[in-house]
Amino acid sequence: MKFGVVVFPGSNCDADCFYVLNNVLNCNTKYIWHKDTKLNDFDCIVLPGGFSYGDYLRTGAIARFSPVMSELFNFVKKGKFVIGICNGFQVLLESGILSGAMLRNKNLNFICKYVYIKVENKNTPFTKFCTKEILKIPIAHKDGNYYIDSQGLEELKENNQIIFRYSDKNGNISQDTNPNGSIYNIAGIINKEANVLGMMPHPERSSESILGSSDGILIFKSIIKWLSKR
Amino acid sequence: MIEVEVYISLKETVLDPEGLTIKKALNSIGYSEVLDVRFGKYIVLKLDIDDKKTAEEKAKEFCEKLLANTVIETYSIKIK
Numbered sequence: 089m090k091f092g093v094v095v096f097p098g099s100n101c102d103a104d105c106f107y108v109l110n111n112v113l114n115c116n117t118k119y120i121w122h123k124d125t126k127l128n129d130f131d132c133i134v135l136p137g138g139f140s141y142g143d144y145l146r147t148g149a150i151a152r153f154s155p156v157m158s159e160l161f162n163f164v165k166k167g168k169f170v171i172g173i174c175n176g177f178q179v180l181l182e183s184g185i186l187s188g189a190m191l192r193n194k195n196l197n198f199i200c201k202y203v204y205i206k207v208e209n210k211n212t213p214f215t216k217f218c219t220k221e222i223l224k225i226p227i228a229h230k231d232g233n234y235y236i237d238s239q240g241l242e243e244l245k246e247n248n249q250i251i252f253r254y255s256d257k258n259g260n261i262s263q264d265t266n267p268n269g270s271i272y273n274i275a276g277i278i279n280k281e282a283n284v285l286g287m288m289p290h291p292e293r294s295s296e297s298i299l300g301s302s303d304g305i306l307i308f309k310s311i312i313k314w315l316s317k318r
Numbered sequence: 319m320i321e322v323e324v325y326i327s328l329k330e331t332v333l334d335p336e337g338l339t340i341k342k343a344l345n346s347i348g349y350s351e352v353l354d355v356r357f358g359k360y361i362v363l364k365l366d367i368d369d370k371k372t373a374e375e376k377a378k379e380f381c382e383k384l385l386a387n388t389v390i391e392t393y394s395i396k397i398k
Contacts, residue, residue: 145384145385146387149384150384153384181389182387187389188389189387189389191328191332191333191335191390192335192336193335194333195335196335196339235332235389235390236389237331237389269333269335
């Protein structure tokens with residue numbers, strides 16, 4: 089089982105993702121420079137958070153054309169796993185691998201705090217072996233206000249693609265538990281084939297209890313268990 | 319050489335938090351006549367193309383591919 093962490097110019101959560109997978113979970117993990125296109129060896133690739141290309145033009149808009157991305161399309165088609173976290177999620181949206189787009193947060197602030205997310209779809213590789221229904225995971229973004237048109241939202245609902253929604257610690261979902269204005273409190277979605285996950289909260293920043301929560305590691309553990317059972 | 323101006327803004331159906339904040343700011347400093355503000359981007363490109371029609375077609379291609387995200391944004395092109 090081999091994990092890859094893509095490094096775009098401006099990625100800044102790459103080392104955190106690498107550390108969690110390699111050191112905390114003892115998985116074989118390698119960095120993938122954004123100009124590398126050899127992805128065959130990997131089972132799961134993480135697009136980490138950060139500010140690729142300085143967030144110029146739009147978040148993720150330029151990274152989406154990095155050489156690694158053209159190969160990532162084939163990687164996804166083969167049914168292999170991809171997790172895009174924060175800026176990685178934005179890159180997946182810009183590339184069209186996941187549907188929708190990110191707007192500036194409703195209050196225009198950069199929000200950096202712990203939030204609760206409710207697991208809405210437990211039957212995915214990313215959540216099937218996740219032992220909790222409500223996860224405490226931090227967000228850190230200015231452009232996390234997820235948008236999709238009403239038809240697109242209906243499709244996401246019909247196909248159970250909405251995997252995480254912002255909630256309170258008891259799993260109640262309302263506008264009060266929506267930190268950034270995201271439509272339908274969406275914090276994370278998957279593609280129809282359920283092998284690509286995009287999420288704004290940072291599981292790699294909440295994978296050891298010393299950091300205030302270790303709920304994030306449950307997502308990585310779920311994917312590891314899924315891969316080992318195949 | 320042809321100069322092209324590209325204007326990008328959020329679609330009317332998409333909430334524009336920056337535009338809304340600017341509107342509130344203008345209202346709060348006394349400009350009550352401001353009813354709506356839409357915030358956007360302005361990009362100037364110089365193209366090594368002599369034909370205006372080709373320049374417009376190319377600029378459209380740039381917008382569709384990179385400059386605008388047509389899920390949330392609209393764009394307009396002005397050839398100078």
